[in-house]
Amino acid sequence: MIQEQTVPEAMRWSTENCTISRTMEILGEKWMFHLLREVFVGVRRFEDIRARAEIPRQVLTDRLAALIDRGLLRREPYRVPGQRERYEYRLTKAGFDLYPVLVALVQWGDQYLPLDDGPPIVAQHRGDCGEKVSVVMRCAAGHEPAPREVAMRPGPGAQLRVTEKLA
Amino acid sequence: MIQEQTVPEAMRWSTENCTISRTMEILGEKWMFHLLREVFVGVRRFEDIRARAEIPRQVLTDRLAALIDRGLLRREPYRVPGQRERYEYRLTKAGFDLYPVLVALVQWGDQYLPLDDGPPIVAQHRGDCGEKVSVVMRCAAGHEPAPREVAMRPGPGAQLRVTEKLA
DNA sequence: GTATCTGAGTCTGATTCACGGATTCAGGGT
DNA sequence: ACCCTGAATCCGTGAATCAGACTCAGATAC
Structure with missing residues (x-):
């Protein structure tokens, strides 16, 4: 308290x-x-x-x-x-x-470490579409929260921490 | 050729x-x-x-x-x-x-290195919603391609490689 | 059959980096 | 004056990285 x-x-x-x-x-x-x-x-x-x-x-x-x-x-x-x-x-x-991980890394890098000439590598939807691919966060209810609206929380497998200095 | x-x-x-x-x-x-x-x-x-x-x-x-x-x-x-x-x-x-990177890493780990008790950490939509957050890939046309339908390609900033051994 | 080429390693010694334990440092409290 | 705490630094050992040389196994060339 x-x-x-x-x-x-x-x-x-x-x-x-x-x-x-x-x-x-x-x-x-x-x-x-x-x-x-x-x-x-x-x-x-x-x-x-x-x-x-x-x-x-x-x-x-x-x-x-x-x-x-x-x-x-x-x-x-x-x-x-x-x-x-x-x-x-x-x-x-x-x-x-691992594709989402790679694409997310590239996305971040392109935003915060940009080059004058534009991105040297892009993710593309194969086939007829051919459009640029990006990653988005989405919750189970269908929202697409901004980073600040997301929280990392302990899940079902979380274990309580054992602090050595119990005395 | x-x-x-x-x-x-x-x-x-x-x-x-x-x-x-x-x-x-x-x-x-x-x-x-x-x-x-x-x-x-x-x-x-x-x-x-x-x-x-x-x-x-x-x-x-x-x-x-x-x-x-x-x-x-x-x-x-x-x-x-x-x-x-x-x-x-x-x-x-x-x-x-970097949130999408983190969430993508956790998502991959939960799938391929699962624990018996379930995920020890989850991403959650803050506030009223509270639902689990995941990352998805989406192209500019609105499709959500599977990993095999995505390709990494040279973008506008790509430069041709200079191979040393030109001789 | 000997030489030689190539891709894919392995070997080796020098250097960098990580590690953990001890020490220092800057306040603050008693 | 002394102790406490969180943060940072120092330092000796050990591990990982690195570049360059060497090896190896097939395959072709002569």
């Missing part, structure tokens, strides 16, 4: 199982989004990805292995005529489902 | 000014999203953030400074009665506008 205002509600909840943490364990390493960008724009081969994204070889090897291990990419054999069989890296369903 | 199929279209474009690169220069460092999560859920003070997110002090100091420098956070003075004035960290407009 004494200093309720000074302790945010969120402090009561554990971060141990937080979805952001678990997601960032996969995507949070350096170069991950650069690598994903390449696969999303259709660059699928080790040497092509490395050359375009300028990722150190060793790091690229590690990251590709991690993404395959976590099921975001799969290795697909291919063969350039007159060369041996090699593998290229393709998005799985789980990988494709 | 000879091996058109083997060189993806995207290989012709430069990555130098890519929006993802520029965005990740700010957000791509370790701990950034953990830190942002704390501010988004309402934890705004150095020691609270550090304790909950378990970010090393030095790193937290650096990251906060970077986010302030880039205009995603601002320092706001506050004073707990009987203590000296201190600062807390609050989202600016630019910071708030």
Whole structure:
């Protein structure tokens, strides 16, 4: 009762199982989004990805292995005529489902770090439509709240935090 | 003409000014999203953030400074009665506008790294509505394309890539 | 069958960065 | 004068990154 205002509600909840943490364990390493960008724009081969994204070889090897291990990419054999069989890296369903994340990042960057010439990369609705694609937030009631009208709250899986210093 | 199929279209474009690169220069460092999560859920003070997110002090100091420098956070003075004035960290407009990124990450994580007890964190429409908020992709024509119906393409600011080995 | 080319790694040593524990610093209270 | 607290800095260790050299496995060339 004494200093309720000074302790945010969120402090009561554990971060141990937080979805952001678990997601960032996969995507949070350096170069991950650069690598994903390449696969999303259709660059699928080790040497092509490395050359375009300028990722150190060793790091690229590690990251590709991690993404395959976590099921975001799969290795697909291919063969350039007159060369041996090699593998290229393709998005799985789980990988494709990162699209909103990528588009949201690009959207933010285009707004707050704009270039004089306009966006160097755009998301486009394939096929006949061809229109520019953006992401929007929408609630289950159909509203499209502005950022300030949204709140991050503990959900059903939230656990109370155990503060070590109980004494 | 000879091996058109083997060189993806995207290989012709430069990555130098890519929006993802520029965005990740700010957000791509370790701990950034953990830190942002704390501010988004309402934890705004150095020691609270550090304790909950378990970010090393030095790193937290650096990251906060970077986010302030880039205009995603601002320092706001506050004073707990009987203590000296201190600062807390609050989202600016630019910071708030990362909401779709955060929600998209959580959405992906909840789908592909689910917990038995359900999501530990949810985005909620504030106020009377209170419904769960999610992100969707939508094109300018009003369609809501599935991930596979979206393509990342070079935009107006795209530059042709300069391949060093011209000889 | 020997040389050579290419894409995809692996190896290596130097450098940067993260980490955690201790220390400092700036007020404020007793 | 002494202690307390939140925030920040210092510092030694350990991990990750990086660039460049090297390896490897097929494939063609001679």
